[in-house]
Amino acid sequence: xxxLTDLTLLEAAQALRRGEISSRELTEACxxxxxxxxxxVHAFLATTPELALQQAxxxxxxxxxxxxxxxxxxxxxxxxxxxxKDVLCLQGVPTTCGSRILEGFRxxxxxxxxQRVIDAGAVILGKTNTDEFAMGSSTENSAYGPTHNPWxxxxxxxxxxxxxxxxxxxxxxxxxxxxxxxxxxxQPASFCGVTGLKTSYGRVSRYGLIAxxxxxxxxxxxxxxxxxxxxxxxxxxxxxxxxxxSMPDPVPQVSLExxxxxxxxxxxxxxxxxxxxxxxxxxxxxxxxxxFADLGAQVQEISLSHTDLALPVYYLIAPAEASANLARYDGxxxxxxxxxxxxxxxxFATRGARFGPEVKRRIMLGSYALSAGYYDxxxxxxxxxxxxxxxxFEAAFQEVDLIACPVAPTTAFRIGEHGDDPLSMYLEDVFTxxxxxxxxxxxxxxxxxxxxxxxxxxxxxxxxxxxxxxxxAAHSYQQATDWHKEHPPL
Amino acid sequence: xxxxxxxxVIGLEVHAELLTRSKMFCGCPVVDSTQxxxxxxxxxxxxGMPGTLPVINQRxxxxxxxxxxxxxxxxxxxxxxxxKNYFYPDLPKGYQISQYELPLAQQGWLSIDVGSGxxxxxxxxxxxxxxxxxxxxxxxxSLVDYNRSGVPLLEIxxxxxxxxxxxxxxxxxxxxxxxxxxxxxxGDMEKGVIRFEANVSVRPSGSETLGxxxxxxxxxxxxxxVRSIAFEIERQSRLLDAGKTVVQxxxxxxxxxxxxxxxxxxxxxxxxxxxxxxxxxxxxxxxxWAERVRAELPELPDARRARFRERYxxxxxxxxxxxxxxxxADFYEDALAxxxxxxxxxxxxxxxxxxxxxxxQAALDxxxxxxxxxxxxxxxxxxxxxxxxxxxxxxxxxxxFQAGGRPxxxxxxxxxxxxxxPQEIERLVERVLQENPQQVQQYLDGKETVSQWLFGQxxxxxxxxxxxxxxxxxxxxALRSMEENPPTA
Ligand SMILES: [Zn+2]
Numbered sequence: 001x002x003x004l005t006d007l008t009l010l011e012a013a014q015a016l017r018r019g020e021i022s023s024r025e026l027t028e029a030c031x032x033x034x035x036x037x038x039x040x041v042h043a044f045l046a047t048t049p050e051l052a053l054q055q056a057x058x059x060x061x062x063x064x065x066x067x068x069x070x071x072x073x074x075x076x077x078x079x080x081x082x083x084x085k086d087v088l089c090l091q092g093v094p095t096t097c098g099s100r101i102l103e104g105f106r107x108x109x110x111x112x113x114x115q116r117v118i119d120a121g122a123v124i125l126g127k128t129n130t131d132e133f134a135m136g137s138s139t140e141n142s143a144y145g146p147t148h149n150p151w152x153x154x155x156x157x158x159x160x161x162x163x164x165x166x167x168x169x170x171x172x173x174x175x176x177x178x179x180x181x182x183x184x185x186x187q188p189a190s191f192c193g194v195t196g197l198k199t200s201y202g203r204v205s206r207y208g209l210i211a212x213x214x215x216x217x218x219x220x221x222x223x224x225x226x227x228x229x230x231x232x233x234x235x236x237x238x239x240x241x242x243x244x245x246s247m248p249d250p251v252p253q254v255s256l257e258x259x260x261x262x263x264x265x266x267x268x269x270x271x272x273x274x275x276x277x278x279x280x281x282x283x284x285x286x287x288x289x290x291x292f293a294d295l296g297a298q299v300q301e302i303s304l305s306h307t308d309l310a311l312p313v314y315y316l317i318a319p320a321e322a323s324a325n326l327a328r329y330d331g332x333x334x335x336x337x338x339x340x341x342x343x344x345x346x347x348f349a350t351r352g353a354r355f356g357p358e359v360k361r362r363i364m365l366g367s368y369a370l371s372a373g374y375y376d377x378x379x380x381x382x383x384x385x386x387x388x389x390x391x392x393f394e395a396a397f398q399e400v401d402l403i404a405c406p407v408a409p410t411t412a413f414r415i416g417e418h419g420d421d422p423l424s425m426y427l428e429d430v431f432t433x434x435x436x437x438x439x440x441x442x443x444x445x446x447x448x449x450x451x452x453x454x455x456x457x458x459x460x461x462x463x464x465x466x467x468x469x470x471x472x473a474a475h476s477y478q479q480a481t482d483w484h485k486e487h488p489p490l
Numbered sequence: 491x492x493x494x495x496x497x498x499v500i501g502l503e504v505h506a507e508l509l510t511r512s513k514m515f516c517g518c519p520v521v522d523s524t525q526x527x528x529x530x531x532x533x534x535x536x537x538g539m540p541g542t543l544p545v546i547n548q549r550x551x552x553x554x555x556x557x558x559x560x561x562x563x564x565x566x567x568x569x570x571x572x573x574k575n576y577f578y579p580d581l582p583k584g585y586q587i588s589q590y591e592l593p594l595a596q597q598g599w600l601s602i603d604v605g606s607g608x609x610x611x612x613x614x615x616x617x618x619x620x621x622x623x624x625x626x627x628x629x630x631x632s633l634v635d636y637n638r639s640g641v642p643l644l645e646i647x648x649x650x651x652x653x654x655x656x657x658x659x660x661x662x663x664x665x666x667x668x669x670x671x672x673x674x675x676x677g678d679m680e681k682g683v684i685r686f687e688a689n690v691s692v693r694p695s696g697s698e699t700l701g702x703x704x705x706x707x708x709x710x711x712x713x714x715x716v717r718s719i720a721f722e723i724e725r726q727s728r729l730l731d732a733g734k735t736v737v738q739x740x741x742x743x744x745x746x747x748x749x750x751x752x753x754x755x756x757x758x759x760x761x762x763x764x765x766x767x768x769x770x771x772x773x774x775x776x777x778x779w780a781e782r783v784r785a786e787l788p789e790l791p792d793a794r795r796a797r798f799r800e801r802y803x804x805x806x807x808x809x810x811x812x813x814x815x816x817x818x819a820d821f822y823e824d825a826l827a828x829x830x831x832x833x834x835x836x837x838x839x840x841x842x843x844x845x846x847x848x849x850x851q852a853a854l855d856x857x858x859x860x861x862x863x864x865x866x867x868x869x870x871x872x873x874x875x876x877x878x879x880x881x882x883x884x885x886x887x888x889x890x891f892q893a894g895g896r897p898x899x900x901x902x903x904x905x906x907x908x909x910x911x912p913q914e915i916e917r918l919v920e921r922v923l924q925e926n927p928q929q930v931q932q933y934l935d936g937k938e939t940v941s942q943w944l945f946g947q948x949x950x951x952x953x954x955x956x957x958x959x960x961x962x963x964x965x966x967x968a969l970r971s972m973e974e975n976p977p978t979a
Contacts, residue, residue, distance in 0.1 A: 089541045102540070109534050111541060210540040214768035243543050244770050321768055324573050327584020328538045332634070343632075347577060370575075370763035379765060 004029040006487075009174040009228035013076040016063055023056040023063065023079030026174075027123050030081040034125065034172045037490060042147050043157075043167040045086045046094045047126035052081060055123040062121065076231035078121030083167045083176040086127035087134050087160075088114050088219070089208040097210050098130040098142035098160075101329045101354035103336050111208020112240045113177060113219040120235035125173050128163030132356045133326065134184055134212045136160050137408075137428035138418065141358045146415055149191060150488040151454055155412040158188030158428075161222065165192035168222045170490050175223035175232055181213045182314055183407070183432025185220035186444035190407035190457025193446045195474065195484060196222040197229045198432075200464045201439035202247040205240030211325040213318035216436040225484050226445060226474035230254045233467055252468055259472035259479075261295040266460075266473075267302035267400035272431055277409040284448035284456040285406045288477065292404065295480055297473075302400060304392040307434060309385050314433040315426060316369045316382035323366030326359065361422065386437050393438040393461070402473055403461040406431050407444045411454035435461050443470040446483040455486075496692040496730065498723045499700055500658055501650035503687040504665055506675045507621060508553045508642035514620040515544030515587065520641050523624065524681050528635035536640035538582030543769050546571075550618060550642035553674040554594055555775065555783040557644060558616045560668055560790055563598030565780045569617070571767040576760055579634050580623040588619035588645075590764045594773070600648075600668070601792045602660040603810065608792075611661050612649040619643045644674075650689060650700070655716045655723075662686065662712060663814070667791050671816045679711050686715050690722045692730065701726070702736040706743055706750055718743040722750050794819055802826075802834035808842055817856045821863045828867030837870050844884055848891045860894040861887065869897040876957050882906040909956040912964060915948070918956070919964050922947045923972075933969060934976060941969060 004026055007015065015021045031049050038044060059079035066074045084090060087097045089107035096102040110118070118124065131141035139147040139162025147162045149155040150170040157166040161178030165188035168176050178185040180198035189196025197220045204219040211217060221232040237251040268289055273282055293299045331337030331350035338353050340346035355363070369378035396403060408428055418425040435442040440461050447458045462470045478484050510520055516535035535542040558565055572590035598613040623639040625632050646665065652658050666684055669675035676683055691703035704722060709715045718741075726736050740759070741750040789797075791813050798809040798819070813819045818841070825837050845866065849859060866887075873883040878901055886900045901907055909915065922944060923930055933940040948961045 095540075097540070105540070107534075107539065107541065109539075109542075207543050208541040211769075242545060244545050245543075245768075320765060323763075324575050324583075324585050324765070327575060327577065328540065328582060330577065330579070330584065332579045333537055333582060334539065343579065367763060370765050372761045372763075375763075375765070 003033075005033050005171040007174075008224050009080055009231070010076065012080060012174055013078070013231070016079045017067070017074070019063070019067055023059040023081075023123060024053065026079065027052050027056040027081045027125070030125055030173055033170070037150075037170050037172060040148060040153055040490075041150055041166050041170050041172075042145055043128055043163040043170065043172060044083070044126045045096055045098065045129050045142075045144055045163070048090075048093055048124055051093070052123050052125050055118070056081070059121050059123060075120040075235060077117060077235055079123060080121070080174050081123040081125050082117065082232075083125050083128045083164055083173040084114055085161050085164050085176065085178045086130050087179055087210045087212075088177055089210065090114055090124065090127065093127060095127065095210070096144070097134070098132045098144060099355065099359070100143045101335055101350070103354075105335050107208070109208060112205035112242060113236045114208065117177065117232060117235045120231070122235070128161070128167055128176060130163055131160035132359050133210070133322070134160040134179055134181055135322070135358050135362055137183065137187055137425055138413070138415075139163060139188070140415060141356055143356055148415070149412045150490050151193060152412065152452070154414055155454070156191065156415055158191030158408070158412065160184040160188075161196075161220075162188045162191075164222050165189055165194055165196065168192070168194045168224065169488055171487065175221055175228060177232075177236075178220050178222050179209055180218050180220045180432075180436065180442075181216045181318060182436050183429040185222060186432050186442055186457070186459055187408045187428060189222050189444040190446070190459075191412040191455065193455030193457075193483070193486060193488070194222050194224060195226050195229060195443065195445040195478075196220060197233060197467065197470070198435060198442040199233070199237065199467060200247075200441040201436075202245050203441070203465060203467065204236045205243040205246045207240055207242040211321070213321040214325060215321060216314075216318055218436070225478050226443065226471045227256055227478070230256065230471055233471065237467070247465065249465055254468045254471050256472060256475050259476045261292060261297045261473065261476045264292075264297045264402065264473065265400040266292055266297045266299050267396055267403045268299060269302050269304040269307065269396070269403060269405055271304055271307035272405040276427070277406060278411065278450070280450040281406055281408070281410060281456050284450075285404070285458045288447035288458045289404050291477060291480060292473070295476060299404075300400065302396050302403070304389075304396060304403075304434065306385065306388045306392050310389055310434040310437055311426060311430055313382045313385045313389065313437060314429070315365065316378050317386065317437075319362040319366030320369045320379050321366065323363045323370065326355075326363055329355070358422065389434055390438045393434070393440055393463075397463040401462070402469060405459050405461070407457040407459045408432070411450045411452070411456055431459065440464050441467045441470055443474050445474045445478065446486070447481070448483060449486075455483075495695055496723070496727045497695045497697070498653050498719075499650045499691045499693065499703070500652040500719060501689040502648045502652070502658065502661060503689075504646045504648075504662070505685045505687075506557075506644045506646065506669055507683040508550050508644055508674050509676060510547055510549045510553060510642055512547055512549075513640040514547050514550050514618070514642040515640055518640065521637055522681060523635070523638040523641075526637050528633070528637060531637045532639070536582070537636050538584070544587060544767075546770060546773060547642060551594075551773065551775070552783060553642070553672070554616065554618050554644050555780060556672045556674055556787060557646065557669065558595030558598065559780065559784045560672055560787055561595075561598035561600055561613045561616065561646070563595035563613060563616055565595045565775055566592060567777070568592065568772045568774055569594045570772050571618075571770045572764045573767050575763045578622070579632065580625050580639070582623065582636060582639055586620060586622065587767055587770070589617035592772075593617035594775070600661060600664055602657060602664050603806070604654070604656045604660050609657075611651045611657070614647045614649050616644065616646050619645060650691075650703075655720050658688070658719055659712060659716050662715060664791065667814050671788055671791055682710055685710050688715065688719050688722075690719055690726070691736070692723055692726045701730075702738050704736065704739055704741050704750070706741045707753065709743055714743055714745055717748060718750055721748065725750065788816065791816075802838065804835060804838050808838050811842055812838060815856065821856055821859075821866075824863030825867040825870070828864040829871035832867070832871045832874050836874060837867065840866065840870050840887075844887055845891075848888065852891075859891070861890050865890055865896055872897060872901065876908055876910055876959070877901070878906050878908045879955065879958065881954065882908065906955065909952050910960055912960055915952070915956055915960050915964050916968075918948050918951045919961070919968050922951060923968060930969075930972065934973060941965065944969075
């Protein structure tokens with residue numbers, strides 16, 4: 001048999017069920033590949049081989065029992081090695097959010113989303129690299145060094161879930177959990193040529209997800225195809241009493257057999273094909289839209305008229321929420337504390353030394369947007385415009401079932417390319433932010449390569465709680481194309 | 491000018507912890523934070539660990555609704571939690587979850603009486619928030635206890651409707667009494683479960699414009715509340731007298747020196763950067779929910795006070811002390827039920843006089859009292875029917891206060907039953923008159939006060955058990971007949 005890590009999640013799941021392979025073998029294969037590639041890729045901030053092998057052994061016992069008595073359904077994630085973005089808590093395992101302010105922090109609890117995939121039998125290989133507190137689009141803002149794009153090690157994997165995307169692309173794991181506040185699952189999925197699902201706000205519990213922008217944060221997943229994402233989505237989604245913003249709605253079974261694009265109305269927003277979008281990206285996305293049309297979808301142009309306001313609105317709301325969310329990192333109860341003579345010096349020393357520049361920038365931006373005399377003009381105004389953006393999506397979904405658009409204006413850029421220009425980096429998120437502001441789900445998947453051989457992704461959005469439609473549509477596309485089967489040359 | 495030529499304008503913010511079983515946003519128990527071992531009633535949520543989220547305690551909302559409705563507030567169908575941002579080690583998240591723009595309830599009032607009739611103090615708003623932890627400063631370092639962190643806290647903000655320390659005291663007392671009636675707060679001031687902040691300004695009497703106000707923070711007792719406000723009124727009046735102006739600032743109260751001290755000026759005031767708490771959806775209180783809570787409210791202190799005055803014909807003073815605590819008012823009404831033939835006024839006097847004296851001496855609450863309402867009713871009834879004397883009644887009460895039991899048993903055991911038989915008392919009177927001819931003669935010569943001495947002799951002969959009314963009657967009759975038929979010398 002070829003390397004086990006070449007299997008897709010579903011292929012591996014079927015092989016496990018048939019008893020052809022064991023979870024232990026799968027896990028060892030992943031660990032071996034991690035060992036070989038990590039020096040070049042640096043996708044992980046912490047690895048948990050002992051925990052993984054323990055979980056794999058337990059999974060094998062259960063699989064064996066299941067093969068004898070199949071009366072109880074077994075989730076397809078059973079025995080599958082995955083990775084978890086390092087902003088999701090896992091009890092007893094270092095969780096840093098890519099920040100030195102959480103150096104050595106081991107949470108005494110596990111995030112609901114992580115617990116649910118563990119309960120569904122998944123094997124946890126480790127915690128993946130991220131921009132500090134998920135603030136960034138390249139994983140360069142990690143205090144522990146950048147992750148390298150498996151397609152071109154000189155380039156970024158995107159961010160902030162860059163570690164998860166690179167780990168999946170490099171086949172060190174079969175899937176990975178990520179989080180998406182402004183595009184942090186979709187953009188790295190696009191840069192690394194994998195499929196990434198951003199769930200609807202409230203669909204997956206945020207409990208144990210270390211907050212960046214609380215009204216925007218969502219948990220998602222990355223894998224090698226839409227079909228591989230289905231069991232992870234089904235495991236994670238659903239109401240959690242620990243998260244008051246999680247939706248009470250039941251989670252429907254996602255049936256890929258029913259996936260049919262015939263008659264599906266797909267809208268292409270004219271505001272997304274702007275100046276600054278790389279022509280190769282635009283062409284690839286337009287070609288993919290044509291594939292949907294060829295498969296029977298009705299494609300029409302639509303308008304999301306407040307799109308140009310999404311970026312400024314996002315960069316007021318997310319930093320404002322972050323400025324409060326990050327106040328707890330004061331060195332008093334957990335995490336390292338810098339030596340100081342008194343309380344205030346301690347605050348300044350610890351936060352000053354241990355937050356990176358982008359985090360400080362956003363804390364200051366957010367504090368300013370909330371301060372007396374500026375609140376109405378900035379934060380208050382941003383909330384009003386957010387309502388308009390949400391309204392754009394609601395109106396569009398009266399006319400169409402899904403929205404198709406690019407994920408990012410460009411393919412993966414060079415490490416250091418955006419260096420000292422945070423604003424040009426912020427533009428990376430221009431096509432992904434609106435979905436977070438509107439709370440709707442999105443999926444990114446590969447639709448081609450540019451002339452440098454770098455993956456190009458496209459995005460579909462659906463109405464709130466419309467994940468099944470997204471997964472089905474992306475699956476139909478992937479049935480008809482092979483872009484998602486391409487591997488980076490590692 | 492002097493203080494008397496100024497009118498004080500005072501508003502109060504009252505913070506009351508709610509006696510729920512668990513905290514405001516997590517499942518930790520609410521413990522007595524003055525007793526519990528530090529940091530034993532804590533979890534990842536109330537210590538603000540990364541990734542944790544709050545969940546609203548519905549019971550705390552219900553308790554808050556009780557208070558809001560008892561204060562006749564308008565309850566908001568939708569209220570919103572907000573983050574109040576500031577750094578301090580007792581605030582683990584770096585923000586306090588509170589309500590800001592849209593509080594739970596607004597526009598109520600509380601009735602107070604300082605002797606010049608009932609008056610209303612308007613309540614501006616009632617909102618829910620979470621308490622902070624507690625800091626303990628040691629030599630060179632500080633420790634923090636998060637047991638109190640996240641305990642539900644109700645903030646009740648009055649309009650500046652009070653004009654004297656008496657009114658402030660009456661408002662604070664009435665509010666404490668209300669919270670205890672509603673069983674949402676223990677009222678244990680020394681445990682810090684009720685805390686005050688006062689806004690104080692003065693203006694020339696008759697003026698309608700408000701003066702510059704100061705805010706006194708962290709007042710944890712009625713004494714501190716009253717003393718600090720009195721001090722502040724005096725201080726501000728003197729400033730104005732001297733032609734100076736009052737500076738708007740936040741003050742602390744130095745209990746030892748008895749002075750207010752500046753903590754920060756208006757310019758240094760915190761910018762709390764309030765914004766809606768994204769982790770909590772708006773709080774919806776349906777009309778049905780509010781109605782159900784309203785229907786379950788107990789009779790409130792002012793309604794009960796009015797009813798006691800009217801139905802039991804109590805004086806305003808007695809009615810107000812008997813209704814200050816729900817347990818006392820219940821005790822009183824239970825005692826009345828046990829002795830329906832006795833006048834309610836007499837029973838009230840026994841409770842507010844004798845029983846309160848005993849409770850005060852023993853530093854006990856009525857809940858811990860061994861005298862049952864029934865026993866007290868029976869005791870008053872025995873005294874009123876003349877079965878025992880008032881003096882014996884007090885002795886019996888003192889005994890059952892110590893040991894419990896029924897008054898009848900004590901009366902029997904001690905032989906305290908009162909002598910009421912007129913014939914027996916006549917024999918005693920006859921004997922006393924015979925044994926004291928000199929005094930009888932003095933009486934007959936016009937020295938009427940001697941009759942009081944003779945009364946005492948008869949009571950002594952009866953070893954204190956005779957009914958004084960009967961002695962007086964018999965003695966009077968005997969003396970009158972001697973006046974008409976003077977004994978032959
Ligand atoms: Zn707790």
